[in-house]
Amino acid sequence: MKEALQVEPLKMNPLRKESGMKKKLTRFDLQQMKEKGEKAVWMTAYDFTTAQLAEKAGMDMLLVGDSLGMAVYGYPGTIPVTIEQSLYHTEAVRRGAPNTFVIGDMPFGSYHGSVKDAVRNAVRYYKTCNVDCIKLEGGKRAAHIIQAIADNGMLVMGHVGLTPQSTAALGGFKAQGRTAESAQVIIEDAQAVYEAGAFAMLVEAVPPEVTRMISQELPIPIYGIGAGADCDGQVMIVSDILGIFQAFTPKFVKKYANLGAEMLKVFEAYIKDVRTGAFPAAEHTYGMIEGELDRLKRLRQKQTKKARKS
Numbered sequence: 001m002k003e004a005l006q007v008e009p010l011k012m013n014p015l016r017k018e019s020g021m022k023k024k025l026t027r028f029d030l031q032q033m034k035e036k037g038e039k040a041v042w043m044t045a046y047d048f049t050t051a052q053l054a055e056k057a058g059m060d061m062l063l064v065g066d067s068l069g070m071a072v073y074g075y076p077g078t079i080p081v082t083i084e085q086s087l088y089h090t091e092a093v094r095r096g097a098p099n100t101f102v103i104g105d106m107p108f109g110s111y112h113g114s115v116k117d118a119v120r121n122a123v124r125y126y127k128t129c130n131v132d133c134i135k136l137e138g139g140k141r142a143a144h145i146i147q148a149i150a151d152n153g154m155l156v157m158g159h160v161g162l163t164p165q166s167t168a169a170l171g172g173f174k175a176q177g178r179t180a181e182s183a184q185v186i187i188e189d190a191q192a193v194y195e196a197g198a199f200a201m202l203v204e205a206v207p208p209e210v211t212r213m214i215s216q217e218l219p220i221p222i223y224g225i226g227a228g229a230d231c232d233g234q235v236m237i238v239s240d241i242l243g244i245f246q247a248f249t250p251k252f253v254k255k256y257a258n259l260g261a262e263m264l265k266v267f268e269a270y271i272k273d274v275r276t277g278a279f280p281a282a283e284h285t286y287g288m289i290e291g292e293l294d295r296l297k298r299l300r301q302k303q304t305k306k307a308r309k310s
């Protein structure tokens, strides 16, 4: 007899009124959270299992970030990520977290040509992955694209400050807005993104004072990564908080575990077990149905005799 799979009830966010089933947040819930001073918590996810666990934990949003270029594909940055790669992973995350607000992250090149292509690519996230919004990088320079996508009935989250798709122009993965002039540029970028119709915005790697000004001046939810606590919520890269990503650890990361070291131990133990014969043991194998082994032996004897005769 197969045992029924035990599924624990999902953790509830106070804004999710229905009992039992976790209610997916909407832009209005996120807006209300800002107004009430409640922080939204989100992280990146790139696969089904992680998304399932994040939903179970009660994560407010999941971003299928183009950081998958580094975290999953081993590229040196986000530039090589294609829209097809991004869509595959976004689809998997949506399947794992059907009741969580999922953000599709438009990769480099998917909104850099014509406005028409940008809108068509944004549509792909909605049609293929059933996302709740798309995110794209850039301030003033991206405003016309944000406006076109928003005018076509889609939700756009902006992304200003350190924008990893333009590290060539920014001179690397560097904190932004540390001088008065560069901070003013970021604040103006944020204003342009808001005016273009973004419903929310991510601010990356800027001093907390600058983030505070943006989140106090703009009425939409402002989220931060490496941008201090004075905003409406935080996002982290999943492989950073789990301690899996090996290449480097940005200053703003808090590692909640060192799963990389744990994984290494598991892989080494498995290798050792197989090589020494400790695995698989009897409990890891399927037994034959009673009497079938004797029948098999007789069958084989018969076949051997037959083969000898012919």
Ligand code: KIV
Binding pocket: 044, 063, 064, 065, 066, 067, 068, 105, 204, 225, 235, 236, 237
């Ligand atoms: O791609 C990504 O993961 C991001 C992070 C900065 C959150 O945009």
